[in-house]
Amino acid sequence: MNSHWINLVKAGILLLFTVFLSLKFFSGKIFDYISPRFGWLAILASGLFVLIAVAYSRSDPNQEEDHDTNHQESHSHRLTKWPLIIVAVPIVLGIIIPAHPLGATDVANQGISTDISAPSVDLQSSLTIIPSQRNVLDWVRAMGANPSPSALNGQQADVVGFVYRDVRFDTDQFMVARFAVSCCVADARAMGVVVQSSQSSQYATGAWVRVKGAFINGTLNNSPIPVITAAEITPVAQPNQPYLYP
Amino acid sequence: MTLATLWSQSASFTTIFLGILIEATPFLLLGAIASGLIEVFVSQDDLARIFPSHVLPATIVGSLLGFIFPVCDCGVVPLTQRLYKKGLPVSAGVAFLLAAPIVNPIVIASTYAAYGWGRVLISRLILGVIVSFSIGMIFSLNGSHTNMMRQVFVYSAAPHPEQVVAENRSLIKRFQTALRIGGDEFFNMGRYLVIGSMLAALAQTIVPPHVLLDAGSGPLSSVIVMQGLAYILSVCSTVDAFISLAFVKLFSVGSVLSFLVFGPMIDIKNTLMFLGVMRPKMVFYLILLTFLLVTFLTVFINVVLGW
Numbered sequence: 001m002n003s004h005w006i007n008l009v010k011a012g013i014l015l016l017f018t019v020f021l022s023l024k025f026f027s028g029k030i031f032d033y034i035s036p037r038f039g040w041l042a043i044l045a046s047g048l049f050v051l052i053a054v055a056y057s058r059s060d061p062n063q064e065e066d067h068d069t070n071h072q073e074s075h076s077h078r079l080t081k082w083p084l085i086i087v088a089v090p091i092v093l094g095i096i097i098p099a100h101p102l103g104a105t106d107v108a109n110q111g112i113s114t115d116i117s118a119p120s121v122d123l124q125s126s127l128t129i130i131p132s133q134r135n136v137l138d139w140v141r142a143m144g145a146n147p148s149p150s151a152l153n154g155q156q157a158d159v160v161g162f163v164y165r166d167v168r169f170d171t172d173q174f175m176v177a178r179f180a181v182s183c184c185v186a187d188a189r190a191m192g193v194v195v196q197s198s199q200s201s202q203y204a205t206g207a208w209v210r211v212k213g214a215f216i217n218g219t220l221n222n223s224p225i226p227v228i229t230a231a232e233i234t235p236v237a238q239p240n241q242p243y244l245y246p
Numbered sequence: 247m248t249l250a251t252l253w254s255q256s257a258s259f260t261t262i263f264l265g266i267l268i269e270a271t272p273f274l275l276l277g278a279i280a281s282g283l284i285e286v287f288v289s290q291d292d293l294a295r296i297f298p299s300h301v302l303p304a305t306i307v308g309s310l311l312g313f314i315f316p317v318c319d320c321g322v323v324p325l326t327q328r329l330y331k332k333g334l335p336v337s338a339g340v341a342f343l344l345a346a347p348i349v350n351p352i353v354i355a356s357t358y359a360a361y362g363w364g365r366v367l368i369s370r371l372i373l374g375v376i377v378s379f380s381i382g383m384i385f386s387l388n389g390s391h392t393n394m395m396r397q398v399f400v401y402s403a404a405p406h407p408e409q410v411v412a413e414n415r416s417l418i419k420r421f422q423t424a425l426r427i428g429g430d431e432f433f434n435m436g437r438y439l440v441i442g443s444m445l446a447a448l449a450q451t452i453v454p455p456h457v458l459l460d461a462g463s464g465p466l467s468s469v470i471v472m473q474g475l476a477y478i479l480s481v482c483s484t485v486d487a488f489i490s491l492a493f494v495k496l497f498s499v500g501s502v503l504s505f506l507v508f509g510p511m512i513d514i515k516n517t518l519m520f521l522g523v524m525r526p527k528m529v530f531y532l533i534l535l536t537f538l539l540v541t542f543l544t545v546f547i548n549v550v551l552g553w
Contacts, residue, residue, distance in 0.1 A: 010429060017271070024268075033265040038485065045272035048279065052432070055425035061415070086437035090267060100261050105254035109262075111456030183488040185265030186479045189456075 004060070011053035013088045018046040018053075020091050024099070028240055032101035034184045035245045101242045102179045102188055104164050104206035112164065112177065112190040131155045136178045137244040140191045149224035152215035157228050160210045160236060161192055163203045168221035172200045176211045176228075181243045188243070194220050197230035210234045255451060263447035266480060267440065270320050270515065273482050274439055275432055277321015281328045282428030286420050293332045301337055305382040308338030309375045312346030318482040319347040319510050320439060323519040324431040330391055341382030344536065347483040347510035348374030357506070360487035365553070366499060366506070373507045373543055381535050385528075394528045438522050442515030446480040449514065455479060459496060465548035468501040469541050476509030483510030500547035508540045 021042045024030035030042055102110060126138040127145060134142070136159050142152060161176035169175070177192030195211050196218055203209055211230050218227025298304050317325055326334075326343045334342075347353065349371055357367045385394070415423075455475055462471030472493070481489055490505050512533050520529040547553050 007426075010433065014429065014432075021268075021271075030268065032261070033268045038269070041272040042268065045275050048272075048275050052279075052425045052429040055422045056429060058422065061419035061422040061426075083433040083437040086440050087433055090264065090440055094264055097260070100257040102258070102261060106258050106261070109258055109451060109454040109456075111454070111459075182491070183485045184269040184481065185262055186269075186455075186481045187489040187492055189492065 007056040009084065011056040013084060013091075014049040014053045014056075016088065016091050016095070018049045020095050021046045021049075023095065029099045031241055031243065031245075032099045035181050037245070038183070101238075102185065102190075103242075104162050104177075106179075106188075107164060107166075107177075107190045110179070110188050110190055112175070112192070132158050135159055135244060136161050136176060136192050137180055137246060139193050143226055149226055150217040152226045153217060155215050156212070157193070157215060158210070158212045159193065159228075160208065160239065162238075162242075163205050163207050163209055164190065164192060165205055169194075172196060172198055173220070173227075174200050174203065174205075176209060179243045180246050182246050194218065194225060194227045195230050195233075196227050197233060199230075199233060203233065203235070208236050208238045210236045259447050259451050262450055263443050266443040266446055266515070269485065270318075270439055270443070270482050273318040273484055274320040274435060275428075277317040278324055278431035278435060279425065279428035280315065280317055280321065281324040281431045282424040282426070284325065284328050284332075285427050286424040288332065290332045293329070293334060297335065297338060301335065301386050302383070304335050305337040305341045305379055305386065308334075308341030308382055309345040309378045310349070311338075311342050312349040312374075312378075313351070315346050316350050316352045317346055318350070318353065318484045319513065319516045320435065320482060320519070322346045323516060323523060324435050327395070327523050328431075330395065335386070336391060336394060337382040337386030339382075340385045340532070341378045343378075344381060344511045345374050345378035348378075348507065352484045353487075353510070356484055357487040360491055366503065369499075369503055369547075370506045373503060373540070374510075376543070377507060377511070377536065377539050380539060381532070384535060385531075394524055396523060396525055435519055435522070438518040439515055442480060442513075442518040445518075446478055446514040449478040453478065459493070462497075462501075465498070465500070466541075466545050468497050469504045469544045469548065472497060472501045472505040473508040473537060473540065476505045477513050479509070480513040480515045481509065486510065498548050499553035500544045500551070503547060504540050504544035507544070508536065511536050511540075 021030070024033075025039060025042050025046075030039065034042070126134065126141040129138055134157070139152075139157060139159065146152075159176055161178045164175045164177045165173070173194060173196055175192040176195050177190050179188045179190050181188045195213070196216075197213075210233070211228060212232040213228040213230040215226045216229050218225060218229075220227070297307055315322075315325065322343055325346075326339050329342070330336075330339050354367070354371070357370055361367055455478070458471055458475050458478075462468040476486070479486075479489065486506065486509050490502050493502050493505065517529065517533065520532065524532075
């Protein structure tokens, strides 16, 4: 009786995992933590948790009618309560506390760059996208393909990202940036495109904006680099999926 | 440190912590279920049939056994412990423990997806077998099961072993038992996964990984940096090939290989899992020997082969 109740608690905790993973998956929030290419793993895990929960909830498969109940107690659960508590806590917290995707304040941890190593296949696919539909990642790859600072001159950009700046940036400059994640948070790296605008100071670091403008030959911290002269900057809401996935 | 910084650091910490947890949980679960299936469906006699009695070939088989088990470094600990209870020789178990996270089919597939068919993939596998075999052999010199493992084996929902394998159990009931054992194993190892993920997230908040990347440039220091990074990132071996792609521009192939070989074997999360089932002194030797051997081999690759 006692051991069956503990099994039901275990089943309950595993079902919490299923709820957590499913909630995150179907809301898209799980992709704040892992790349979509691994989303299926979360679904697989959810299914397996349900299977195990069912195995726990049904009657003990090894209990025989003539089995001595005292003997059963001696095989009783030496799995103490601590593993159950420790495992349950992050999931409860994860369900209650809203997701916080990586943002401007995480750049200090994760690093930011204006170029990104990409296999050449992805590079080609970025270049085939017409300029007005390219995102920040596509532009960074385009810059990687042709490092000359005037390579993108005249091309029109229309990108969404968060505002980032550090000591390298002049007062009328900022970077419109996104985090790129190829596997999971561990490899999340911010990258972006420098924007030049007289209205830069109106936009706080971390705010999400949409920037439209043309590329010119500019400089960042005295190094030549393609820069967008912003014709139009509009504040936008943080996208449902803030990361880009190379 | 202002309140705002503290708040944003906690938010970062939580994101990294949950990120490691979400990424690793499916693999721990698979390993735990595999462990349950082994407990129910593989007997001590089966194991004795597979494994040669002499220590050298047994250790080789231990290393190669990883090719058929799709478990990463989280899942391998409960599995190895379970095999030890079935009578697996110490050296074969250590070899399996270190090799399985590298030579298993899923890791091979993800390394292939990241690097294609080439020297990174092949070297990773060869180094994995060499290192695991060598350390397995070293442990056979003085290791016995009682020397290595802690006395507390925590099992539950596992009745007397003979009962579990008994012929008169229906297949459904045996599966149900396997799943229950897998569930218990998940909880047992899961607490180390949670604590390990917390420590890893903490380490990454204190020493931002990209700062480490700037630290090493020589043939030896880059290898040490790569292994240190592998340790604190604590990513499952099934996906670490993608993470390592970012280093290829900055580091030599030899150094990236040290990340790809050391990481699956030793990191914060599985250090905790080792401590949960093995004696601390043995865990220390395991980590030290693996670190030294991987360093030696990859520095050799850096300096002599010039990769």
